Amino acid sequence: MLELFAEYGLFLAKTVTVLVAVLVVIGSALSSSGKNRNGKKSQIKTEFLNDHYKEMKHVLQGEILTKDELKQLGKAEKKSLKEEKKKNKNKTVGSRKRRVYVLDFNGDVKASEVDHLREEITAVLSMAEKQDEVVVNLESPGGMVHSYGLASSQLARIRSSDIPLTICVDKVAASGGYMMACLGNKIVAAPFAILGSIGVLAQIPNFSRLLKKNDIDYELYTAGEYKRTVTMFGENTDKGREKFKEEIEDTHDLFKDFVSTNRPNMDMAKVATGEHWYGLRAKELGLLDEIMTSDEYITEACKAADVYAVSYEEKKNMATRLGFSVEEGIDRLVLRWVSRVVYKRF
Structure with missing residues (x-):
């Protein structure tokens, strides 16, 4: 019996030691993050999507094509690059390729991502010209009136700058989400995306x-x-x-x-009943302009324009990240349950 207690005491001591060590590490990390919170600030990030898709294509070609085929392809690409450089040299000063800026907005009830959206739009408007285009990948079932009113006002800044705005909806833009979507010069949606709920x-x-x-x-x-x-x-x-x-x-x-x-x-008497429709039906009612996924729209844009994904990255200290991870876990659990109740499934 004494031997059992001795072993249990040793196990308990080891467990306490490990816990203390973990707490010390977390404490020092929190302290360090607190000291450096005035260091690197939040920032705008960009990704050149033309290169992203080109890289995907090259990886697939490397796996599928033979050595001879790859060699011929390499020669053709070099020739194409030379011709492109020649064209660029002959261009007049100030002329350039059209640019497309791609933003993402995934809306919750409070339209929380508006804090990122406003920064992204401010950055884009500092560079964009009238020949360019802004594409917003929008997903939102709606939420609070004042929150989505603000999010819509941010998109209105693009329209008032005379820069073409395209809204892409792959899943849902309903209620407050559609309030945002209707600001697009063009609305593109997947065949079974949900739109409306006005x-x-x-x-x-x-x-x-x-x-x-x-x-x-x-x-x-x-x-x-x-x-x-x-x-x-x-x-x-x-x-x-x-x-x-x-x-x-x-x-x-x-x-x-x-x-x-x-x-x-649009005939408001028909669409402002609070109902929602799937993409194909929504197009018949004038709620959208084209049936197409965001992937198809963006890859097509890459053929004639330089396409950039723009995002705002917020720097958070360790304490904030730990708090957010717990909060996000609870949010995901609740939203998963709500979506099972609310959304229809096939």
Whole structure:
């Protein structure tokens, strides 16, 4: 028995030692990241997509073609490069190849990525000219009105600069997501991407009866007749409900006006019912312009233009990264559950 306790004590001591060592490492890392938080700042990153796709092609050619075929291909490419250089020499000063800037926006309920989007757009607008184009790969089922209003306003900066804006939707651009999408000079979507949902949703539980049942009083004090129209814990009145519905209808009217201004050829009576449609049906209603995936659109653009993926990389210290990883894990779990309930599957 004594031998068993001795072994257990030794095991416990080893475990505690390992835990202490891990905590010391984490502590020093956090301390170091805290000291360096004023060092390297967040930055804009770019990737030349023409080279990216060319590299993919070369890898595949290397695996499939024979040595003779690769040799002939190499000669043809060298000849093509020489001709390209000749053309560039003969070009007048100031003339250049058209550029396409590709941005990604993956929207949550709060349109959180707008903080990155605004920086990316600011960077692009400092370089882009009227002959260029901005492509936004958009994925969003919508969310808060004010958040998506801001995200849409960021895209409006591109339009007001007279730079062509193309929105690509591979999966979903609904509600607030479509509010953003409608700003595109052109909307391109996959055949079964979800578009539309031009409507407003508000839902709120009420626990007043539960509180009464448990003899719990709830008091709410306001100044201003409509400071609080409906509440979760107090008793809601017909007057408050009516005002709340009025506010929702007004928001819907603003939404419809916004979409109508940017897509004037659509029949708003048909599309502003809150319904959503898959790409093929959405095209018939004028919600989009072309049926095509973002990959197809971007690879086609590479044939005639220099295409750059632009992203904003935010530098985070260790403490922030640890916090975000836990938060993102919870978010993913909740969103996975919600998507199973909300989205239809084949």
